[in-house]
Amino acid sequence: MSEASSIEQLSALRMKYHERKDAFLEQNISVKDPFCVFRDWLNDALNTKEILEPNAAALATVDAAGKPSNRFVLVKEANEDGFTFFTNYGSRKADNIASNANVAIAIYWMPLRRSIRIEGVAEKIPEAASLKYFHERPRASQIGAVASPQSQRIPSRSYLDEIEKGIKEKLGPDGEVPLPNWGGYLVRPNLIEFWQGQTDRLHDRICFRRGPGVESEVDGKLVHGGENGWVYERLAP
Numbered sequence: 187m188s189e190a191s192s193i194e195q196l197s198a199l200r201m202k203y204h205e206r207k208d209a210f211l212e213q214n215i216s217v218k219d220p221f222c223v224f225r226d227w228l229n230d231a232l233n234t235k236e237i238l239e240p241n242a243a244a245l246a247t248v249d250a251a252g253k254p255s256n257r258f259v260l261v262k263e264a265n266e267d268g269f270t271f272f273t274n275y276g277s278r279k280a281d282n283i284a285s286n287a288n289v290a291i292a293i294y295w296m297p298l299r300r301s302i303r304i305e306g307v308a309e310k311i312p313e314a315a316s317l318k319y320f321h322e323r324p325r326a327s328q329i330g331a332v333a334s335p336q337s338q339r340i341p342s343r344s345y346l347d348e349i350e351k352g353i354k355e356k357l358g359p360d361g362e363v364p365l366p367n368w369g370g371y372l373v374r375p376n377l378i379e380f381w382q383g384q385t386d387r388l389h390d391r392i393c394f395r396r397g398p399g400v401e402s403e404v405d406g407k408l409v410h411g412g413e414n415g416w417v418y419e420r421l422a423p
């Protein structure tokens with residue numbers, strides 16, 4: 187296949203989304219709080235067998251020089267405080283967050299034709315909470331976290347295998363795996379946007395915002411008052 191024909195195939199791709207009768211409307215949101223909407227949409231995703239990892243999310247960060255980077259993480263907790271994921275504290279994402287705590291998260295559930303976009307500020311969770319979750323993970327995953335100097339250059343795959351082997355020999359079959367430089371981040375959101383695709387490309391976008399001064403923007407026409415300090419608005423697709 188030539189490069190030209192490959193590009194032509196991409197340009198011809200068309201996904202069928204929702205029809206107008208299934209539009210995502212403000213009046214269908216019973217509680218005007220984004221965490222309530224998130225829970226409803228997450229339950230739909232959890233009950234959709236085609237979605238194998240409903241908690242998979244793309245996390246975007248920016249380094250001290252303003253250069254962005256993006257990668258997938260697994261959201262392990264979502265509540266009124268925010269969204270929690272875990273990582274090595276020596277990783278590139280952790281270095282980025284140390285210099286600029288503003289992050290963005292995107293979740294896409296293709297079978298539902300839905301996406302959620304989150305903007306907020308990341309902060310480390312207490313070490314005790316990280317330790318508790320760390321020891322809830324499978325033992326192999328705990329050892330893997332100790333063995334891997336995440337985001338650092340390594341000479342080969344066998345280099346990691348040797349480190350892992352050494353850790354297993356040192357700990358034995360029952361030794362407790364020590365917590366490495368690893369733990370959770372809580373992303374406290376100030377913006378959560380819900381997107382639902384429409385076949386005619388007039389997609390639905392309802393955005394919730396929270397922060398200093400946002401409630402003064404409420405006019406009942408473009409910006410509406412929600413609950414728990416949130417305001418919401420519809421954005422053009």
